[in-house]
Amino acid sequence: MGDIKLGILSGTLVVIPSVSRRLLEEIAEGMSIEASDIRYTPLAHDDSFLEVGISGADRQKMVRLITRLFGRGGVTVLVGTKSLLGEGWDAPSLNSLVLASFVGSYMLSNQMRGRAIRVQQGNPEKTANIWHLVCVEEGQSEASEDLETLGRRFKSFVGVSFKDTAIENGLERLDIGRPPFGQGRIERINSLMEEKACDRARLRAEWEAALEAGDVGAVAEEVAGSYFTLPRNFVFANTILAVLWQGVSWGLATFSFLVRSSEGAAERRGLRATLLLFGIAFVAGAAAALPKCLKAAYLFVRHGPVASSMKQIGKALVRALAHGGIIETDVSKLRVVTSRRKYGFVNCSLEGGTTRERSIFLDAMQEILGPIGNPRYILVRKTRLWRLLRRDYHVVPSVLGRNKELAEYFGRMWGRYVGAMELVYTRTAAGRRMLLKARGAAMSAGFQRRCERVRSWK
Numbered sequence: 001m002g003d004i005k006l007g008i009l010s011g012t013l014v015v016i017p018s019v020s021r022r023l024l025e026e027i028a029e030g031m032s033i034e035a036s037d038i039r040y041t042p043l044a045h046d047d048s049f050l051e052v053g054i055s056g057a058d059r060q061k062m063v064r065l066i067t068r069l070f071g072r073g074g075v076t077v078l079v080g081t082k083s084l085l086g087e088g089w090d091a092p093s094l095n096s097l098v099l100a101s102f103v104g105s106y107m108l109s110n111q112m113r114g115r116a117i118r119v120q121q122g123n124p125e126k127t128a129n130i131w132h133l134v135c136v137e138e139g140q141s142e143a144s145e146d147l148e149t150l151g152r153r154f155k156s157f158v159g160v161s162f163k164d165t166a167i168e169n170g171l172e173r174l175d176i177g178r179p180p181f182g183q184g185r186i187e188r189i190n191s192l193m194e195e196k197a198c199d200r201a202r203l204r205a206e207w208e209a210a211l212e213a214g215d216v217g218a219v220a221e222e223v224a225g226s227y228f229t230l231p232r233n234f235v236f237a238n239t240i241l242a243v244l245w246q247g248v249s250w251g252l253a254t255f256s257f258l259v260r261s262s263e264g265a266a267e268r269r270g271l272r273a274t275l276l277l278f279g280i281a282f283v284a285g286a287a288a289a290l291p292k293c294l295k296a297a298y299l300f301v302r303h304g305p306v307a308s309s310m311k312q313i314g315k316a317l318v319r320a321l322a323h324g325g326i327i328e329t330d331v332s333k334l335r336v337v338t339s340r341r342k343y344g345f346v347n348c349s350l351e352g353g354t355t356r357e358r359s360i361f362l363d364a365m366q367e368i369l370g371p372i373g374n375p376r377y378i379l380v381r382k383t384r385l386w387r388l389l390r391r392d393y394h395v396v397p398s399v400l401g402r403n404k405e406l407a408e409y410f411g412r413m414w415g416r417y418v419g420a421m422e423l424v425y426t427r428t429a430a431g432r433r434m435l436l437k438a439r440g441a442a443m444s445a446g447f448q449r450r451c452e453r454v455r456s457w458k
Helices: 019-030 059-071 108-112 145-155 183-198 200-213 232-261 270-301 306-323 355-369 404-417 430-446
Strands: 008-011 014-017 040-043 046-054 077-080 096-099 128-132 158-160 165-169 217-228 335-339 345-351 377-385 388-395 422-425 451-457
Touching: 008 059, 014 019, 014 059, 014 128, 014 422, 019 040, 019 046, 046 059, 096 108, 128 183, 158 200, 158 355, 165 200, 183 200, 306 335, 306 355, 306 404, 345 355, 355 388, 377 404, 388 430, 404 422, 422 430
Parallel strands: 008 077, 096 128
Antiparallel strands: 008 014, 014 046, 040 046, 158 165, 165 451, 217 345, 217 451, 335 345, 377 388, 377 422
């Protein structure tokens, strides 16, 4: 094991290397612990390690004693339970942490990571490596349980991206790709992680470069939604129908006028009159449908890039929140910002306003683009193409759905910025049936909508 000095610290077992006994006694004396109160028992299978106990001492005194021994170098690798790494344990000298735990919650994950990322007095160049152990089955197409737990962990904190000069959250920043993982790919990932962990100077340089690359100089929160949840196909289908209607109407009108003016038609007054009536009817129909066609074309242009669809939804939401007084900042000072990500995701955030207002906006966007639960109101978008009728469903956010007037106003803003829709109240028998259809449509699609909060340094 070379220069490694292994120790164990748990609620029932404390083990130190035998060579560190004298240093432990020196530290104990400074803590006013009598040498006669400390018990040493050599391990039965390896007398180079000692099991340590203190007569009459509480657990916290033992923890402090072994922590100071660790800080002085008497133990260089300390094995402890997750309770040890919880709130209150402080070892600033810790510069590598191996998390061999199934914990995936935000609070516990951050508590454990916090043991390693604390600053150390007298060592301004300190860096820390945090290792996450994951078991994957070779060739398995689905993410393993360990990988899913790791994904949940990485949503709760930010770090340097392996792909770009950026600081962001999420497992994607490590650029390990998606399952299945073959043996060769697993070995390459492990080799890359080991290489990066050994080059601490590079780690520090990457952090500094990413921090300098940010324009605002703060961590920004965004909503990332799959483009499958956006209304692009709905807008595209309506635009096609509107353009076809215009084309057919004007085409038939032109054909009627041309036939009417031909020599054969000129000899037959009845046919000329009939063709004139058809031509006028087709022109009138085209003129009547022109506003709808222009609106469909306008929405199609606004929804051109994938990110624009997300922006249109964000604009409708901002105006509804402002109308309800939920956002107090003037709408002219707010800007919905969108961008494309890898793996078919689109980011959306709100610039301007207070932190609370931005958080409300992101929560509401998550509801709109996320799975359908039990909302008071839903938006039903109908797309009719020839004899086929398709319905798409979106949730009216709870912050707007609690009030009928706000829900209706949001529906009008949706119609203005996104496209035609129907607002359905789900607390009636008919509304409940529509809600069940909405859930069934999501299940029959073969996947649940994916929408998550992401954080990055901007």
